[in-house]
Amino acid sequence: MKKKIxxxxxxxxxxxxxxxxxxATPELNIEIIGxxxxxxxxxxxxxxxxxxxxxxxxxxxxxxxxxxxxxxLYSVQYHEILKPAHIAKSKQVAVNLHMAPLPEYRGSNQxxxxxxxxxxxxxxxxxxxxxxxxxxAILFQKRFEIxxxxxxxxxxxxxxxxxxxxFKGSLADIINGNYTATxxxxxxxxxGTSLHYRNEIAKLKEIDLDWDKDKIERHIRATSMPGFEPxxxxxxxxxxxxxxxxxxxx
Numbered sequence: 416m417k418k419k420i421x422x423x424x425x426x427x428x429x430x431x432x433x434x435x436x437x438x439a440t441p442e443l444n445i446e447i448i449g450x451x452x453x454x455x456x457x458x459x460x461x462x463x464x465x466x467x468x469x470x471x472x473x474x475x476x477x478x479x480x481x482x483x484x485x486x487x488l489y490s491v492q493y494h495e496i497l498k499p500a501h502i503a504k505s506k507q508v509a510v511n512l513h514m515a516p517l518p519e520y521r522g523s524n525q526x527x528x529x530x531x532x533x534x535x536x537x538x539x540x541x542x543x544x545x546x547x548x549x550x551x552a553i554l555f556q557k558r559f560e561i562x563x564x565x566x567x568x569x570x571x572x573x574x575x576x577x578x579x580x581x582f583k584g585s586l587a588d589i590i591n592g593n594y595t596a597t598x599x600x601x602x603x604x605x606x607g608t609s610l611h612y613r614n615e616i617a618k619l620k621e622i623d624l625d626w627d628k629d630k631i632e633r634h635i636r637a638t639s640m641p642g643f644e645p646x647x648x649x650x651x652x653x654x655x656x657x658x659x660x661x662x663x664x665x
Contacts, residue, residue, distance in 0.1 A: 417444050418486040418507070418590055421476070423451040423493035428575055430462040432491045432512065432582045437471055443590055448485055449476040453494045487590065490544065491582070499546050509544040510589060511551070512582055514574045516558055517542060518599040518608040521549035524616050526570045528609070529561065530637035531619065537561050537570060539578040541585060543596060548610060552596035555585040566636045620646045622657060635659075 422433050433450070440447060450473055452464040465475050476482065479501050488502065488509035502509045515525035516538035529537050538558035543551035557577045561570060588594050599608070620638045622631055638646040639659055647654040 417446045419446050419448045419484075420487045420489060420590075421449040421451070421482065421485045421504075422447060422489050422491070423497075424464060424489075424491035425453040425494055426492045427462045428512075428514065428578055429491045429493070430464050430467070431579050432489075433464050434467060435579075435583055436489070436586070437467065437473070439586065443587060445590060447471075447473050448483065449474050451476045451479065451482075451493065488544070489589075496548065497544055502544050502546075507592065508589070510541055510554060511544050511549070512578055513540045513542060513549050514578050516540060516556065516606065517549060517553055518603050519606045521608065521610040523613045524611045524619065526567050526574070527616065527619050527637040528611060530565060530567060530570065531633050533633065535561055537574060539574055539581055541581060541589070542599075550599060552598050553602070554589065554594045554596055555581055557581045564636070567638065567640055571640075620644060622646050622648045624648050 420436070422436060424430075424433055429452070436447065439445075447468075450464060450468040452468075452475070454465065468475050479495060479497065482488075482501055482504045484504050484506065486505065486507045488497075488505040490497070490509070490511040492512075492514070497509070513521075515521075515529075516536070517540040520528060526537075536558055538556055540553055541555040542549065542553045545551040557580065559573060559577055561573075585594075616638065619634065622634055624631070626634075635646050635657055639657075645656045645658045647656045649655070
């Protein structure tokens with residue numbers, strides 16, 4: 416019998432993973448019975464998950480309240496937090512691809528904090544979803560070295576590529592239940608842990624010119640993302656933006 420899967424996702428990473436899932440359907444003997452996504456104009460065109468679903472006659476589900484029962488729920492950058500009642504719709508497992516190493520960086524702004532804190536290692540994680548944000552047991556993880564002087568755009572791309580590779584490489588095992596679940600609590604004494612929220616990024620962008628040079632540089636590298644407000648300092652009650660021309664991606 417085919418395993419029934421519901422995919423929840425958005426952004427280019429969600430599209431890449433969903434596209435692979437669709438292409439792998441015959442080989443893996445699965446049925447994608449629904450997609451939940453968020454329509455965002457900046458990710459339309461080549462990253463339109465709903466259009467891809469429509470092309471393959473996959474139903475687009477209106478919202479979490481409309482979730483049908485399935486075998487596997489798979490979330491990749493879905494914008495809402497699932498409650499226990501939503502997770503319970505999956506008979507086998509509900510998993511999330513989190514673009515950061517766990518348990519170090521739960522929640523948001525993981526790329527920025529890793530650079531600000533001078534971390535040497537980063538990664539991406541597939542974990543079981545539970546009632547808490549990014550707390551579920553780890554099923555698969557890929558770690559890699561952060562290059563010296565890394566900017567947030569570079570770290571994002573490294574994590575994007577590692578995440579797609581991890582999704583593809585572990586998909587069959589997740590569907591077939593071939594994995595060992597590692598509780599995050601067993602790793603907290605080794606790697607530490609933190610939980611950050613989206614609204615914290617505004618504070619991270621504010622630069623104090625009295626900081627030492629290295630700290631200022633780290634904050635600039637950690638918060639200079641094209642398409643978003645640049646880092647800044649305050650002078651006479653006004654924001655003075657610290658920008659880069661992003662030549663060659665930097």
